[in-house]
Amino acid sequence: MRAARAAWAIARMELSVWLRSRWAVLAAVVPPLGMAALVGVLTISVGQQPVALVVQGDGQLALRLGHLIQADREAYLVSVMDRRDAEAALREQRVAAVVVIPADFDQRAATGQAQVVLELNNVDIDVSDDIRRSVARSVAEMDAPQLGLAGELNGPSQGLLLPNPYRVAVAERDLRETNVDFLRYQVVPVLILVVISVATLSAAALTARDFERGTGRLLLMAPARRGTVVAGKLLASVLATAVVLVPLVGVGAAAGVLAPPAAHWPALAVLLAAVTVAAAGVGQLIGVAVRGGRAVTMVGLNAGIVLFFLGGGFTTVAFLPGWLQALAALVPTSYAIAGVRQALFYPDLQGFGLDVGVLLACALVSAGLGAFALGRTLGHRR
Amino acid sequence: MNVVRLIRATARLELELLARDRLFVALTVLAAVSFIAMVSLFGLTGSRAPMALVDEDHSPDAQRFVRALEQAHHSFALRPMSAAEASAQVGSGRLVGSITIPAGFGERVRRGDTVPVEVVIDNVDVDLTNDVQRALPAAIVLFGRDAGLPGLRAQVSERDVYVNDTGYVPYLAVSALALDAFVIAGALGAIAVAREWEGRTLKLLRVSPARPGALLAGKLLAAGAVAAAALLAAVLAVVLGYGVRPVAPVAVAGTLLACVVVFACVGAWLGAVLRRTAPVVPLMFGLAMPLYLDSGALEPTRFDGDVIWVIAHATPLYYAVGVLEWAFHGLQVTPEPVLLDLAILVAFAAASVPLAAAALREDG
Numbered sequence: 001m002r003a004a005r006a007a008w009a010i011a012r013m014e015l016s017v018w019l020r021s022r023w024a025v026l027a028a029v030v031p032p033l034g035m036a037a038l039v040g041v042l043t044i045s046v047g048q049q050p051v052a053l054v055v056q057g058d059g060q061l062a063l064r065l066g067h068l069i070q071a072d073r074e075a076y077l078v079s080v081m082d083r084r085d086a087e088a089a090l091r092e093q094r095v096a097a098v099v100v101i102p103a104d105f106d107q108r109a110a111t112g113q114a115q116v117v118l119e120l121n122n123v124d125i126d127v128s129d130d131i132r133r134s135v136a137r138s139v140a141e142m143d144a145p146q147l148g149l150a151g152e153l154n155g156p157s158q159g160l161l162l163p164n165p166y167r168v169a170v171a172e173r174d175l176r177e178t179n180v181d182f183l184r185y186q187v188v189p190v191l192i193l194v195v196i197s198v199a200t201l202s203a204a205a206l207t208a209r210d211f212e213r214g215t216g217r218l219l220l221m222a223p224a225r226r227g228t229v230v231a232g233k234l235l236a237s238v239l240a241t242a243v244v245l246v247p248l249v250g251v252g253a254a255a256g257v258l259a260p261p262a263a264h265w266p267a268l269a270v271l272l273a274a275v276t277v278a279a280a281g282v283g284q285l286i287g288v289a290v291r292g293g294r295a296v297t298m299v300g301l302n303a304g305i306v307l308f309f310l311g312g313g314f315t316t317v318a319f320l321p322g323w324l325q326a327l328a329a330l331v332p333t334s335y336a337i338a339g340v341r342q343a344l345f346y347p348d349l350q351g352f353g354l355d356v357g358v359l360l361a362c363a364l365v366s367a368g369l370g371a372f373a374l375g376r377t378l379g380h381r382r
Numbered sequence: 383m384n385v386v387r388l389i390r391a392t393a394r395l396e397l398e399l400l401a402r403d404r405l406f407v408a409l410t411v412l413a414a415v416s417f418i419a420m421v422s423l424f425g426l427t428g429s430r431a432p433m434a435l436v437d438e439d440h441s442p443d444a445q446r447f448v449r450a451l452e453q454a455h456h457s458f459a460l461r462p463m464s465a466a467e468a469s470a471q472v473g474s475g476r477l478v479g480s481i482t483i484p485a486g487f488g489e490r491v492r493r494g495d496t497v498p499v500e501v502v503i504d505n506v507d508v509d510l511t512n513d514v515q516r517a518l519p520a521a522i523v524l525f526g527r528d529a530g531l532p533g534l535r536a537q538v539s540e541r542d543v544y545v546n547d548t549g550y551v552p553y554l555a556v557s558a559l560a561l562d563a564f565v566i567a568g569a570l571g572a573i574a575v576a577r578e579w580e581g582r583t584l585k586l587l588r589v590s591p592a593r594p595g596a597l598l599a600g601k602l603l604a605a606g607a608v609a610a611a612a613l614l615a616a617v618l619a620v621v622l623g624y625g626v627r628p629v630a631p632v633a634v635a636g637t638l639l640a641c642v643v644v645f646a647c648v649g650a651w652l653g654a655v656l657r658r659t660a661p662v663v664p665l666m667f668g669l670a671m672p673l674y675l676d677s678g679a680l681e682p683t684r685f686d687g688d689v690i691w692v693i694a695h696a697t698p699l700y701y702a703v704g705v706l707e708w709a710f711h712g713l714q715v716t717p718e719p720v721l722l723d724l725a726i727l728v729a730f731a732a733a734s735v736p737l738a739a740a741a742l743r744e745d746g
Contacts, residue, residue: 028664123543125547140522168497172515173502294659
């Protein structure tokens with residue numbers, strides 16, 4: 001009980017020191033916020049592409065195809081223009097492509113020779129292929145309505161098969177029930193980056209500070225045991241993370257960005273706590289190893305970047321090449337990000353036990369190592 | 383006092399200070415270079431979704447359909463396997479999904495039937511799911527054309543602006559160089575100035591007869607030289623690691639040097655504002671992230687709409703990416719001519735020098 005009170009007192013003192021270091025707080029918070037902004041802008045880039053539609057034909061088929069393209073809002077941001085304006089828009093990069101349905105479209109369609117002209121700014125393969133796929137789907141949909149998105153999801157897979165001239169249909173079955181938009185899907189892992197950044201950098205900075213100012217020795221002269229001192233310092237980083245994280249989660253929940261099933265909140269809390277302790281332990285290790293304020297910040301920043309990216313913060317690990325998947329499996333953040341997504345976006349907690357188990361083990365190991373290294377180093381300097 | 387000698391002496395002193403801070407400089411460079419590698423992870427998921435292919439038919443038409451899937455705009459990396467393997471691998475998240483060509487596929491297609499192909503998608507990532515959903519009809523269209531099926535009325539005729547498509551990872555890696563220049567040169571410039579406040583040596587500088595502009599020039603010369611060397615490592619990583627050969631190497635060098643000058647001066651100004659060295663790099667990194675994406679890093683900024691495009695003009699990264707993509711890939715990613723981009727970049731550099739000098743003169 002006395003030890004707990006002592007640890008709590010040390011934690012409060014360390015926390016107040018950290019909160020007074022405005023720049024340290026800023027250094028821990030700004031990179032994740034920057035990353036959140038980056039992901040936000042990213043969602044604009046990877047979604048719909050701006051396309052000019054020029055419908056020169058006035059036949060039934062030409063108009064139908066034009067309508068199909070305009071209706072596909074998931075793929076395009078369509079502006080209907082005349083040919084000259086469309087060419088200018090392509091030149092000025094206001095659109096990434098021009099889709100032209102020629103005047104003779106219906107006549108040529110009667111003989112199976114109709115062409116849709118796609119003028120494409122193929123500046124990079126990601127943009128280009130997105131547009132190519134979308135235009136091909138629109139053209140296919142003209143003769144085979146079930147090749148549209150609604151047909152793929154609700155056609156043959158629901159027992160409704162309409163014949164089409166391509167003689168192939170898609171019976172799509174989605175593995176998960178989710179309708180999470182890309183922004184929420186990508187922004188949520190930034191929570192993990194916040195935890196990693198604040199816990200690691202606060203622990204590293206507070207530890208390094210003791211070496212730089214020699215205050216570690218003063219702590220050891222206190223009547224508390226060394227383990228209590230180290231636990232108090234670790235607790236301070238956990239509290240620092242909570243100071244930043246709790247309001248963020250509160251705002252996210254109030255705004256509806258974080259809206260897991262009610263029963264998932266405790267699981268989410270356990271996961272975030274495990275990541276916090278693990279990151280704080282790593283921070284103590286960095287603080288002991290590096291000891292210089294600036295270098296400590298840089299090591300923490302580097303660790304945060306690698307852990308976040310390799311953990312799938314910017315992508316989906318499952319879809320990376322095999323060797324990268326194997327590498328990511330060794331990175332604890334991949335379990336944290338997978339767990340957060342599972343808790344927030346899916347109706348069940350499938351696979352969550354493994355994620356939390358790995359993270360708790362990491363928390364135990366890193367906190368233990370951090371405490372051992374710090375306790376031992378302070379002891380040597382006594 | 384001879385200004386050239388003064389600049390040289392200040393630069394030498396700054397280099398000595400940086401040499402004492404080797405770990406910090408190395409970590410700054412590491413953060414910037416590793417960013418290139420990490421960003422390219424995103425590029426790896428931009429195409430070729432790994433999909434299980436379960437062919438229960440093995441007829442020539444089934445093989446034709448497989449070829450169509452392979453040719454459908456870099457959409458699929460097909461992994462032939464049994465249904466059980468596919469189910470296990472998709473279930474464990476190792477594949478995006480599976481495509482099953484049912485037994486009797488070829489025979490039924492020849493008979494004129496429409497055959498449903500079963501597609502299972504792990505729809506955990508909406509973007510990738512959309513790609514797969516769009517790519518399947520594209521493959522079916524290719525199949526129908528290749529099989530010479532009757533009744534197909536229309537096809538797409540494509541005219542590209544560029545002869546070749548540029549790969550996504552090479553595109554991203556080149557634009558990331560601009561960000562590297564921002565972080566490395568900016569951080570070193572900021573530290574060179576902030577150190578004077580932190581070490582309380584600013585007063586000494588002020589009472590010396592030397593002109594502050596010359597002192598700043600010397601400091602930034604040293605910071606710029608170290609940043610340029612670090613950037614060279616990043617360029618080599620892009621050229622050798624990703625196999626990107628610049629079409630205009632001189633323009634690459636010139637642009638990156640201009641970036642170093644601009645960003646070192648911006649960094650010096652930031653250093654004068656912060657007056658502390660510790661938060662410099664995290665702040666530079668945090669600021670760099672949104673600026674980076676709003677600079678045409680993933681695709682021409684103009685495609686992202688008027689608001690984002692207009693905002694992008696406020697940052698030198700926009701012009702830097704414009705020139706770098708042209709210099710490496712021959713791409714025009716800004717509506718403005720490349721020469722204008724370069725001129726504005728130089729103007730940024732010219733404007734940032736007096737700004738930084740003024741910051742150093744301000745009362746500390």
